[in-house]
Amino acid sequence: MKVLVPVKRVIDYNVKVRVKADGSGVDLANVKMSMNPFDEIAVEAAIRLKEAGQVDEIVVVSVGVAKAQETLRTALAMGADRAILVEATDDVHTDIEPLAVAKVLKALVEEEQPGLVICGKQAIDNDMNATGQMLSALLGWSQATFASELAIEGESATVTREVDGGLQTIKVKMPAVVTVDLRLNEPRYASLPNIMKAKKKPLDTKTPSDLGVDVTPRLSVVTTTEPAARAAGVKVGSVDELVLKLKDEAGVI
Amino acid sequence: MAVLLIAEVSGGTLAVDATAKALTAAKAMGDVTVLCASAGCGGAAEAAAKLDGVSKVLCADDAAYGHDLAEPLADLVVGMAGDYSHIVAPATATAKNVMPRIAALLDAMVISDVTAVVDADTFERPIYAGNAIQTVKSADATKVLTVRTATFDAAGEGGSASVESIAAAANSGISEWVEDKVAASDRPExxxxxxxxxxxxxxxxxxxxxxxxxxxxxxxxxxxxxxxxxxxxxxxxxxxxxxxxxxxxxxxxxxxxxxxxxxxxxxxxxxxxxxxxxxxxxxxxxxxxxxxxxxxxxxxxxxxxxxx
CATH class of the missing domain: 3.40.50.1220 (TPP-binding domain)
Known part of the structure; x- marks a missing residue:
């Protein structure tokens, strides 16, 4: 079985995000970019299925700027076999919407015919949590989101999902789209020899128009602002003072 | 504007707090119809009808909706979407699972975790883990969005909307529930x-x-x-x-x-x-x-x- 794993190039999760003063967005110029952490978990999940003999090829895809090929090389160094870059914009500040990404991925699924797509549950930049569900809808496939356990058994996949209040286990018919949550696995680091080898792995480049997809956004961003700051309060000197303040001043206990 | 609010129903019971908070956001967009879809959701529908500002409650009582599976619920909602300008749900795990699926089937871009309703087309939502707030305007014919309940006050009670049963949509059967492991607790949610x-x-x-x-x-x-x-x-x-x-x-x-x-x-x-x-x-x-x-x-x- 072939697996397709979409990966997104996002601002590194350790970088403090700065909102531009003119309200036009978040400053991404000269900022460290990395693979979306949830997507690393998705790549790792695919590699583990390959190591277990359940998958024979892992194709990673990124939809965005040309530099997203760095992200794809990282996935190849981790253990993916082949990469496809869909160059959808030349502006790092243009975020391709999940609906457009899902349409691009649908076209690629039709070309590549994978039996499974594994995605991160959300990207840490737009926090939309949508691409996997949208792809599943467009393909008419089953979906299993927020996976913390994944087992493939023949024509179906059993997935344990992180839901409000606990865990839910469902069984979905293959082909399926699975989106992964934090606790599914701990992604490996790419070793230096594997990073060298990844440079020789195939990486194709396409455009959305090659695939017949219009990526024009449906949402226009009016403004991007800093969240309202919360004023700092006071330091109390003792537990007694804290209890007193909560009872008399705040009146919450 | 006609708004369809998908109520959060868990085990046949209405999650009143989440639904009532999303209702406050939904009311800012238009006239609100509430959908309760679950196995044995009559009680939930009655509870939703009492919320202040609900015009009508639709109750889809079917085993297919008993375990919050995305595919059957999405098919149900998409089948009735033509009557509404907005489809809204509280941003729970269930809604985060199903709403993007509904949006894609309607060729619309979902708007997740809305924290403020500016007008019927324009919404605020946090990005970058809350480090920035984005105001977005939707060009889609049907707006599909989830509401971050923590930023809205719960609508009160005092309503007396009518409850109407609706038929379940065909179930593709491509996913099935196996089990829930929900921690039992006496503590508040x-x-x-x-x-x-x-x-x-x-x-x-x-x-x-x-x-x-x-x-x-x-x-x-x-x-x-x-x-x-x-x-x-x-x-x-x-x-x-x-x-x-x-x-x-x-x-x-x-x-x-x-x-x-x-x-x-x-x-x-x-x-x-x-x-x-x-x-x-x-x-x-x-x-x-x-x-x-x-x-x-x-x-x-x-x-x-x-x-x-």
Whole structure:
């Protein structure tokens, strides 16, 4: 079985995000970019299925700027076999919407015919949590989101999902789209020899128009602002003072 | 404008708080019809009909909707979407699962975690784990969105909407429920609790986390945890408060041994009163705390238990 794993190039999760003063967005110029952490978990999940003999090829895809090929090389160094870059914009500040990404991925699924797509549950930049569900809808496939356990058994996949209040286990018919949550696995680091080898792995480049997809956004961003700051309060000197303040001043206990 | 609000129904019972908060947001967009879809959802539909500002309640009672599977619920909603300008749900795990599927089937872009309704087409939502707030305007014919309940007040009761049963949609049967493992607890539900007591990495172990639970029980509070505490195995994932966990806004939030990473702050900074107990006086949590106590939690929490 072939697996397709979409990966997104996002601002590194350790970088403090700065909102531009003119309200036009978040400053991404000269900022460290990395693979979306949830997507690393998705790549790792695919590699583990390959190591277990359940998958024979892992194709990673990124939809965005040309530099997203760095992200794809990282996935190849981790253990993916082949990469496809869909160059959808030349502006790092243009975020391709999940609906457009899902349409691009649908076209690629039709070309590549994978039996499974594994995605991160959300990207840490737009926090939309949508691409996997949208792809599943467009393909008419089953979906299993927020996976913390994944087992493939023949024509179906059993997935344990992180839901409000606990865990839910469902069984979905293959082909399926699975989106992964934090606790599914701990992604490996790419070793230096594997990073060298990844440079020789195939990486194709396409455009959305090659695939017949219009990526024009449906949402226009009016403004991007800093969240309202919360004023700092006071330091109390003792537990007694804290209890007193909560009872008399705040009146919450 | 006609709005379809998908009620949060769990085990046939209406999640009143989440639904009533999303209702407040939905009312700002137009006339609200509530959909209750579940197995045995008559009671939930009756409860939804009593919420103030609901015009009509639709009840789709079918086993296919009993376990919140995305595919059958999406097919049901898409089949009735033509009557509505907006499809809205509280941003629960169920809605996050199904709403993007509904949006894609309607060729619309979903708008997740809306924190403010500017007008019927324009919404605010947090991005970058709450480090920025984006205002977006939708060009789609049908707006599909989830509402972050913590930022809206719950609509009151006093309504008397009619309840209408509707037929279930065909079920493709491509997914099936196997089991739920939901922790049984007498404590209030995390996202609607009046008081939340949360522990962080500073608590140090799963055993010591019991102390956080004891403090919560003393206050009649729900228990929360930071991502660091969850990742360290001190607390289960469904207790996680933060951008990747639950977003809460209780009357009182007590953060014990939590440094205050931005991803945690994103999940609790709308709380009315925040108390932080941490031995590191430089911890960022003190920048948002109304009352900060610089102390070793292993001294402060037992003392607090004694004096409350």
């Amino acid at each position: 995390l996202t609607s609790a009046g008081i939340v007591v949360s522990g962080g990495r500073g608590v140090g172990s799963e055993d010591d986390f019991k102390m956080i639970e004891t403090l919560a029980d003393k206050l009649g509070a729900a228990v929360g945890a930071s991502r660091a505490a969850v990742d360290s195995g001190y607390a289960p994932n469904d207790w996680q408060v933060g951008q990747t966990g639950k977003v809460v806004a209780p009357e009182l939030y007590v953060a014990v041994g939590i440094s205050g990473a931005i991803q945690h702050l994103a999940g609790m900074k709308d709380s009315k009163v925040i108390v932080a107990i941490n031995k590191d006086e430089e911890a960022p949590i003190f920048q948002v705390a109304d009352y900060g106590l610089v102390a070793d939690l292993f001294d402060a929490v037992p003392e607090l238990l004694e004096k409350l």
